Amino acid sequence: MENLAAAPEQPIETASIDDAVSFLKSNHPDAIKLDDRDGYEGVIVDPDQLLDVARVIRDELGFDYLSSATAVDYLGEGDHMEMVYHAYRTSGGGALVFKAQTDRENPTIPSLTGLWRGADFQEREAWDLYGIRFPGHPNLKRILMWEGFHGHPMRKDWREAYYEEELKPFDSRWPGGHVHRSEEKNVFGKNVSYPTDIDLNRLMDSSETAVYESLGLGVDVERIMDKDGFETNELVVNMGPHHPSTHGVFRMLLTVDGETVTSLEPVMGYLHRNHEKIGERNTYLHNIPFTDRLDYISSMGNNHGYVLAVEQLMSLGRKYNPPTYRCEALRVMMVELSRIVNHLWAIGFWLNDIGAFFTPVLYFIQERERILDFFEAVAGSRMMCNYMRFGGLFGDLPERIKSVANLTNDRVRDYNTMQFLTEMINERIPRTIDELELLLTQNEIVLERSVDVGVLSAEDAINYSAAGPLLRGSGVAYDIRRADPYSIYPELDFDVAVEEEGDMYARYRVRVTELRESVRILRQILPRLEATKDESIWADGKPGAYQPRVPHGEAYGRVENGKGELGYYLVSAGGRGGSSNPWRYHVRAPSFINLTPLGRMSQGYKVADIVGILGSIDIVLGETDR
């Protein structure tokens, strides 16, 4: 106690989370309520005073980075809607979680876009999927579904087509599992609903109008496009959704003045499959292979974030053993290998975008092929790894990477696993990175295309909730592996890559440095694997149950994935015994949120640069659209 009293009073911007919460509580006693639900953390803020409190949190308490903003529908669990915000300090440390509750009938919560532009897409998503209105939002329209879509699909009482049961596993599968095809059932059955005032004969898609309106074009697209309209200098150009440079089905709506872009509006959702709704029907275990399909370039990282979140929840229970050291070492190794895969891919395709068509990318993905061979031998699949489990892994490293000839395959390989890894990590991957640098870093064409193009300042990067190489390329040394460490990263020796310029070239340099740092981490992992040879990969010494029950509570597990901060927000509802299916399963997708500053970054550059700027963000549509 004496020590505490003697300690100099810490400035509130760097105080601990608990101190920050009590500061809030004392300054806004009537607006703040501690969240005392079982297994929950943070504070509940009165929506009327949310803006004031959020401003204090950002400016006085120093939580300048809004990582995640998402909604939860507590139908039957209190019957209210809730927005959950996770704010962090870019200097490091844990989250200040604050929430605002509203009723389900007419949900309204003031928009935080004035404080954090990074809330823009996330609030639009909450409006789209939950129907929460955000007064003050500059452009509140649907983002993943299309305008004119009826209903808000993430609400608990919304049912999809082919709806079968609320939760998996479905009863129809066993013991009386008579097979049927859902699609052969009547598609116009009871699952299809229309707005009451709709006239099917006069059905018109209003999504295009809404998109053009948001660009301030005063709508009437026809008028702009007709003869008279061309007298203005502005021209609307649609890039995508089917365009090779968009890395998938992504669309950018540009207004151009000559060749110069005056504004850009990203349009997405073409690959939307309501991953989160599927995730809430699934059991906890079911979700692991589904996370592979988010950022399908680095599925190991996706697995890692999700199992971390579930393990956080499980640690609330009585019987919980943390993962063994060998398990953690293997996880880190896999994640770093997939970071290498991701960055090789990102740099390669960025070069495609700026015109070096496929020569560099093919040199890089030769190494990727071998890493994927390794994933295939260890996890069973090259890209959809599905490798991590709660408290463990699918399997330990096999002794040999070995294929046997059989009916379908006639070519045999047989390598010692550790020898293969050692050669990859000590020779092949570093050699490829050297080649990559020789080919590109001083290449005059790359320099001219990328230096001072797509500039994003450090303040903007933080305010727009940019993450990963996009954030670090703007001079913000924020890497979750260091800022809010997880797994065995604290004991590993590596540096956070950071570049000050904030342009495309800086992002490229960050990725190259991260490639080298990943190799550095992998070199430290190898002796750790040798040392833990006899250790079990399972926390409990045996494989986990196939239907684990997860204690009541909430958790936000986040990892530094190749593309940026990947977070999973989970809520486990149900009785005190916990649940076998998540009540809320939210993915804070870096590819999605990193698109928020795209419009800002593109203003004033040429149309040909837009392709490169998008490539330098490094998105994957499986994760953007979810």
Next chain:
Amino acid sequence: MYGTGLAKGLLLTLRHFVESYMDDLRYGFRKYHHSTDNFGIRQGTKTKGVITVQYPDEKVAVPERFRFVPFLIVEDEDHPTRAGKDWCTSCGICAKVCPPQCIWIVRGNDPVTGRPVPEPEAFFIDIDICMNCGYCAEYCPFDAIKMDHDYELASYDRTSHHIHDKERLSKPNSYWRSIAPTRAYDEMLVRGTWEHKDAAKEARRGASSARARSSQPAAQAPAATVTAAAPAAEATPESSAAAAPSSAAESPTPWSEDEAKREERRRKALERKARRAAKQG
């Protein structure tokens, strides 16, 4: 000097170009010959140059853990006591643990008593829905469902070909041992026998009762008499038929591995088993 970086990069491209022909010089046309050694080198960590695989003329052998649409294990046709019998007991765990819910099982019932019997009456997998995650194989307590290596499932009509029924799904036990000998061996260690859990139980029971009746030496484990000449093995290339475990008694390890390591694995597996038994009470 302006252009130096460009020139260096072009030299690298030239080196890659030359290296891609070095392989041709090294192997000549043997590169495309069906020699497994060449292929292992080309795909290995030492090689430089082209690593392309000329599918479908050549195919990369998939590793043992590779997973594609599942299949069901049935006992080999020449098994002395359980020929053609399913390993599946229709317990339904695979159907419950399946993330996209693509498995449908009709539990078997005894036609006379109406009580459930440990054998599925029908088993369907919709391979259009299957996401190849491998959970069914991972969590099956009887090692009865396994992930296949046969990835060439294209067909002209998805409505008639893509729901696999029990007949289409069933493959003999010897097939599994031929595509994944190491894993089959590890599973054997955990089970304690090459036989199905139930079969081993029956054999033990049968043996003890037989001893009690006539004290004649019981045919101990039928395991010892399993042979590898199963129907499915006919189509298998020579090499793999040789690699497949021929008989539990003669050679429990079908591949070369030194004795100490094998002992170590056995010890670990037994430890795991003991731990599990202790846990269950």
